[in-house]
Amino acid sequence: MSFALECIDDSVSGWRAYRDHPWIERLADGSLTLEQFVFFHEFDTSFSADMHRALALGVAKAPAGCDWARAAIRVLHETFIADKRASKEDLLARLNQARPVRMDRMIRGLSRDAYANHLLRVAWEQPIGAIAAALLPCAMFTEIIGTRFAASPPASEPEIVKWAQGYVNERDMSLTASHIEMMDTYSATGGSTGRESMRQEFTRSVAYQTRVFDAALAVTDRYTEEERSDGR
Numbered sequence: 001m002s003f004a005l006e007c008i009d010d011s012v013s014g015w016r017a018y019r020d021h022p023w024i025e026r027l028a029d030g031s032l033t034l035e036q037f038v039f040f041h042e043f044d045t046s047f048s049a050d051m052h053r054a055l056a057l058g059v060a061k062a063p064a065g066c067d068w069a070r071a072a073i074r075v076l077h078e079t080f081i082a083d084k085r086a087s088k089e090d091l092l093a094r095l096n097q098a099r100p101v102r103m104d105r106m107i108r109g110l111s112r113d114a115y116a117n118h119l120l121r122v123a124w125e126q127p128i129g130a131i132a133a134a135l136l137p138c139a140m141f142t143e144i145i146g147t148r149f150a151a152s153p154p155a156s157e158p159e160i161v162k163w164a165q166g167y168v169n170e171r172d173m174s175l176t177a178s179h180i181e182m183m184d185t186y187s188a189t190g191g192s193t194g195r196e197s198m199r200q201e202f203t204r205s206v207a208y209q210t211r212v213f214d215a216a217l218a219v220t221d222r223y224t225e226e227e228r229s230d231g232r
Contacts, residue, residue: 002180002183002184003180003183003184003186003187003195003198004133004136004179004180004183004184006199007133007183007198007199007202007203010199010203011199011202011203011206014203014206014207014210015206017206017210018137018144018206018209018210018213019144021210021214021217022213022217023036023040023213023216023217024144024145024213026217027149027154027156027160027164028148028149028152028154028155029154029155030154030155030156032156034097035219036216036217036219037095037160037216038092038095038097039215039216039219039221040212040213040216041088041091041092042092042099042101043107043108043109043112043221044088044101044112045081045084045085045088045101045103046103046104046105046108046116047108047115047116047212048079048081048084049081050105050116050119050120051116051119051135051138052075052076052081053120053123054119054122054131054134055072055075055076055123055135056072056076057123057124057131058072058123058128058131058132058135059072059073061127061128061131062128062182063128066182067178067181068128068132068178068181068182070178071174071175071177071178072175072178074174074175075171075172075175078171079171081103085101085103088101089101091159091163094159095157095159109215109221109222110215110221110222111208111211111212111214111215111221112212112215112221114211115205115208115211115212118134118204118205118208119134119135119205122134122201126197126201127186127194127197128182128186129182129183129185129186129187129190129194129197130186130194130197130198130201131201132178132179132180132182132183132186132198133179133183133197133199133201133205134201134202134204134205135179135205136176136179136180136183136202136205137202137205137206137209138205138209139172139175139179140176141167141172142167142168142172142173142176143176145164145167146164146165146166146167146168146169146172146173147167149161149164149165150165150168153165183198186198
């Protein structure tokens with residue numbers, strides 16, 4: 001069994017809360033509202049920019065020439081954030097929900113901000129195995145969204161189906177596989193402390209990812225006006 005699967009087994013209730021989240025299940029059966037779908041996407045690109053920063057820090061720590069570094073560099077090269085932003089704005093426009101996708105951190109909500117801060121801190125402080133573990137839950141969109149809805153398309157608008165199935169692509173699936181491979185490699189070399197660190201960072205990322213879906217389902221994740229004015 002891969003170490004990533006061990007991490008899933010160790011946090012099975014949290015993993016199921018993510019994998020089977022009501023936001024995803026409503027996407028599947030067609031009951032997800034357009035407002036709930038748009039809310040998820042409106043703040044996604046700002047988060048993705050910080051995820052790319054975490055990948056870049058990981059590249060600096062990864063063994064030279066390893067498959068993980070090559071997969072991460074490919075994502076950084078081919079998924080330029082400005083293009084991702086334009087793609088999000090195009091998706092929203094095709095759903096008759098046209099609006100600018102903002103990049104500033106302070107508008108993206110508490111759950112996204114907490115998730116991004118978690119990834120960046122892990123990338124800054126931890127070795128490569130823990131970085132891969134922290135990044136894996138988000139990368140698992142290739143399975144949780146992509147593979148699932150490629151096999152059984154969601155009962156939704158064609159543009160939403162196209163977005164979901166877009167996660168089935170060789171580049172992103174290669175990065176997901178590289179996270180798993182790096183976790184296996186580090187579990188064999190990092191000792192019990194390294195393995196425990198990977199378990200903890202993986203579990204935390206699953207929890208943060210679930211909270212992002214919670215916010216999208218509730219269509220609320222914002223600072224209040226009082227909190228904004230107080231700078232909190």
